[in-house]
Amino acid sequence: MKSICLYFQVHQPFRLRTYRFFDIGENSLYYDEFQNRSIVRRVAAKCYLPANQLLLDLIKKHKNNFKVSFSISGTVLDQFGMYAPEVIESFRALANTGSVEFLAETYAHSLASLRSQEEFTRQVNLHREKIDELFGMKPTAFRNTELIYSDAISNMVSQMGFDVMLTEGAKHVLGWKSPNYLYQSAVSGKLKVLLRNFQLSDDIAFRFSNKGWSEWPMTAEKFTGWLNALDPNHQVVNLFMDYETIGEHQWADTGIFAFMKDLPGAIMKRTKFSFSTPSELAATLLPLSEIHVPYPISWADAERDLTAWIGNDLQDDAFDSLYTIEQKMKNCTDQQLLNDWNYLQTSDHFYYMCTKWFSDGEVHKYFNPYPSPYEAYINYMNVLSDFMIRVDKACPTDSPVVVLGNTP
Amino acid sequence: MRVLMFGWEFPPHITGGLGTACFGLTKGLAKHNVEVLFVVPKAYGDENEEAIRLINASDITIDIKDEVIRKFWEQITYMEIGSNLIPYVGPEEFAKMISESSEKSDIHTNSILSSKFEFSGKYGTNLMKEVSRYAMIASVVANNNRFDVIHAHDWLTYSAGVAAKMATGKPLVVHMHATEFDRSGEDINTEVFAIEQYGMQQADRVIAVSNLTRNLVIDRYGIDPEKVVTVHNAVEPTDKSAFENIHAGVKEKVVTFLGRITYQKGPEYFVEAARKILARDPNVRFVMAGSGDMMNKMIRMVAKLRMGKRFHFTGFLKGENVDKMFAMSDVYVMPSVSEPFGIAPLEAIRSNVPVVISKQSGVSEILTHALKVDFWDTDALADAVYGLLHYKGMQNMFNRYGMAEVNNLKWENAAFKVLETYLSVVK
Structure with missing residues (x-):
């Protein structure tokens, strides 16, 4: 069959x-x-x-x-x-x-x-x-x-x-x-x-x-x-x-x-x-x-890798900054904060910061509400800065972040 | 290919971007084996002639009894100059120039029809007379030299270009570095407008320094789009390593505006953005480097907003001090209301300073690794500056890609497009 x-x-x-x-x-x-x-x-x-x-x-x-x-x-x-x-x-x-x-x-x-x-x-x-x-x-x-x-x-x-x-x-x-x-x-x-x-x-x-x-x-x-x-x-x-x-x-x-x-x-x-x-x-x-897939693959772009979301300085800084609050979020019970924590993790935010489209991706441009990856980055970082202030106020306790081995 | 080129200034005797652009372009043309005869109103003898042969209009004698010359002169009307006429110079410097040249101009006013005339080559009160006299000499120069095409830079030399074309029938290319609308907003000098328009109408090709300028030339001057081509400016590679170790003496981050403090450059938007940033983050210093007719107004504005201890004025900077200023800056801002091209952001990027530029600048058409905002959107401007100062992810990107991008803007490439333009009109 x-x-x-x-x-x-x-x-x-x-x-x-x-x-x-x-x-x-x-x-x-x-x-x-x-x-x-x-x-x-x-x-x-x-x-x-x-x-x-x-x-x-x-x-x-x-x-x-x-x-x-x-x-x-x-x-x-x-x-x-x-x-x-x-x-x-x-x-x-x-x-x-x-x-x-x-x-x-x-x-x-x-x-x-x-x-x-x-x-x-x-x-x-x-x-x-x-x-x-x-x-x-x-x-x-x-x-x-x-x-x-x-x-x-x-x-x-x-x-x-x-x-x-x-x-x-x-x-x-x-x-x-x-x-x-x-x-x-x-x-x-x-x-x-x-x-x-x-x-x-x-x-x-x-x-x-x-x-x-x-x-x-x-x-x-x-x-x-x-x-x-x-x-x-x-x-x-x-x-x-x-x-x-x-x-x-x-x-x-x-x-x-x-x-x-x-x-x-x-x-x-x-x-x-x-x-x-x-x-x-x-x-x-x-x-x-x-x-065997030792390095992550995806269905994106010609490379079929992660470079649409992470890898350039903008994406990595935003991504790393976001996960610095992971431990704090574990103690968080505020529903609005938890919602924002989820929504801010959506991969699209990082996709908008991709610089590959400078040379090729018409597809990237089509899906991108920002005029350039730099605007996407600044806007995301502004939001994240506010979110981190709120998290600090609501969930002050912190413990060391455990990073997994497969982090690229 | 031989070109008869008319300019108003040539390094090192320059007041702004025009002379620098002419110099870069002629060097680029030399790489494509184009010979340039460069005519300036006044040569000082220390000009860099590696790529050109310089012709000093002040050395040219004319025979005023000559029928042709006399007829031409009768066609030219000239007028006294108003402050808006002056490209690249603010009224403050203008006032200085007037006082410097006032005695001289008296002597020359009556001698303008003499066989020989000493040009000031500046932008003084005699400007219109000099422009007219320059045009008259152009026909003499044109008749005495062999060349394939005429190239005139900005309105000051358009009459000269047209005169040379009338005298020889050779094709004319005029180069729009800045239009009267860029210099004066809507409050234009109609005589200058008329010279610009006539020059472009008579020209076989018009070169605009950006698509922004090209559109302006087509929309506001009614020039046939078919004959207007865009050739973006480039920058000369320079060695900035001497300034690598210079740091600002203050611990705060430094955000810099560098340019003439005039309407065209949008200084008040910079002040307004500074106010918005300082309201949230007092650990930033703003520097307004340059001078111009709006400088005092800006100083009053800063004082009124009580931001004097975080907002500084340096006055006019040139040469090494410009490089030092860039070396001390963390962000460079160019909020120009109207900027045909705008070379300063390229110099900032070369000094590893990230830039925020207005979308109303020609240079924004060719820069990818820059933040672009509408000049009037001070929220966006403030936000872009804040982001550059606080979010470290962008720094590396700008340094790496911005520098590469600017290094790729070679005069050689721009000159190639200019050469193509020549070839399209030379029979």
């Missing part, structure tokens, strides 16, 4: 407002309510609501042979609650079909896995509770922020009781190996690993509407042709992408909805593939071999 694993990431950060240094110590309104509300409402109208309806129709039409999985960050769930509660309802409708798996991740879509096992675990548990509360499901599959994965992270994920984890089929990790099999962690044999087929995933996520692409326009027929051309021994094709691909990154007028509508039927009719969710795959397939 051959499987397609269709998985979507749903995430929006709490974007910060322009927070000047004279706001420090004066007010603690960090988030750009207007921008966050309008983005969530816009994407809900263009993507989340119509795409959820489409998937619901497909599941009904194909009598539960069509399956999808989601990981929905805590920050976007909170924003749905505030600005677009109907989106939560529509995800609940999907959950009730029984054909949809919800994955766990860090609540704040954070980079905590790179810094602190304790904080990482806290955030994952927080997210698990949220998914259970909203959709009545206890996730058994895990997806780390932006598919970040390493041996050390797989160990922590396994310890939290997950059976399977998703990551990127990064060329520099796989070498000659194919992503189209189930693998297992080299350091924690219990944890299965699913690898993104970036070629076929990006054909949909990035290239779909590119008229300069030799394969444009893409059709469900063409896509099934590529699936049939794969090595017959391959077990699984993992199509992992941002959910916003449908209707937001690829606008409705590109034909993305029609394509997604046709695809499941075409796959089931013309190929030997059927649809599965990550936990089903982990339960039914045997891992082909182990994968």
Whole structure:
């Protein structure tokens, strides 16, 4: 049996407002309510609501042979609650079909896995509770922020009781190996690993509407042709992408909805593939071999590494400064402070400080509310300065910070 | 390729960016084997002639009985000069110049039509007369030399450029370093505007020092966009190691404004930003280096705000003192209201000083590793300065990438674009 694993990431950060240094110590309104509300409402109208309806129709039409999985960050769930509660309802409708798996991740879509096992675990548990509360499901599959994965992270994920984890089929990790099999962690044999087929995933996520692409326009027929051309021994094709691909990154007028509508039927009719969710795959397939990933990988940019979030001086200073208060936050019980602590850890804040886009990343620019990484850094540091003052007032006790070995 | 170039000043006798830019450009052109005949109103004899042959307009004799000359002179009307005319010089220095040159100008007023004329080469009360006389001499120089193209820098030399074109039929390129709108805001001198506009209309190509200036030339002067090209300025590499060990004598961080204290440079926005920063963080010192017609107003403003003990004025700085000032600074701010290019931030970056510049400056078009704010947004300006002073993550980035970026701005590259412009008009 051959499987397609269709998985979507749903995430929006709490974007910060322009927070000047004279706001420090004066007010603690960090988030750009207007921008966050309008983005969530816009994407809900263009993507989340119509795409959820489409998937619901497909599941009904194909009598539960069509399956999808989601990981929905805590920050976007909170924003749905505030600005677009109907989106939560529509995800609940999907959950009730029984054909949809919800994955766990860090609540704040954070980079905590790179810094602190304790904080990482806290955030994952927080997210698990949220998914259970909203959709009545206890996730058994895990997806780390932006598919970040390493041996050390797989160990922590396994310890939290997950059976399977998703990551990127990064060329520099796989070498000659194919992503189209189930693998297992080299350091924690219990944890299965699913690898993104970036070629076929990006054909949909990035290239779909590119008229300069030799394969444009893409059709469900063409896509099934590529699936049939794969090595017959391959077990699984993992199509992992941002959910916003449908209707937001690829606008409705590109034909993305029609394509997604046709695809499941075409796959089931013309190929030997059927649809599965990550936990089903982990339960039914045997891992082909182990994968070793000593240095963290991700699905970002051409490098498939962490340089979109950490590595330059701006990012490292902000990241290090943020985690100097980790110990203090453990003693914190103030709900507002805990919320801010979560939201300030969201990886997007560090992504905005990336300097790689000076040379290439059009993608970075598209997602960046700041005119330059320097503005992003200053604004974040202003907010963080105020937050640290509040934390110092509320939770004065401190103990030495334990830094994990896998800190880059 | 031979170029007949008209300038108003040439190092070391300069009052501002124009002479420096001309010098850099001619050196860059020399690297592309372009010969430059550089005409100045007054040569002192100690100019750096490594890249050019200098022609001293004061040495040129004209025959006033010549029909052509007489006719040309009749076409030129000249007027007395008002303070706004003066590029790169504030009224304070202007007043000094007037007093220095007043006796001389008396002597020369009547001799302007004599066969030989001693230019002051400055920006004195006789400026318009000198501009006209310079144009007249230009046609003589043009007739006596062999060249392929004429290149005139700023409005002072546009009439000369046009005269040379009329005399020889050679193509004319005019170079816009600053427009009348940059110098005077909306309150422009209409005669200068007219000279600028006429010069650009007669020119085969107009070179603007930034896209900002290019747009201004197209929108406000109605010049055909097809013939206006942007060539950003560059900087001369210099050795600043002599100043590496200089530190400020104060323990506070130093934030510096360096430039003429005039409307164009936006000094009051710097004072306002300083007020906002000091209200939150008294451990910063602000320095306003330079002089100009708004200096006294700024001093009164600082005193009224009671920030005198944290806000300092140095007066006009030049040469080594400029480098020292940069060496002592932690942040350089250029809040210009209108800045066609703005070379000072590049010098700051070369001295490892991070810069905050206004978006209304031409230099912001080419600098990536700088913080850019609207000049009127003093909140953003204050915030940028505060961030640079307090958040250490940026320091390394600015030092490493900013320096590399500035080092890549070579006159050789700018000169290549100028050469391409020449080639596009030479038949």
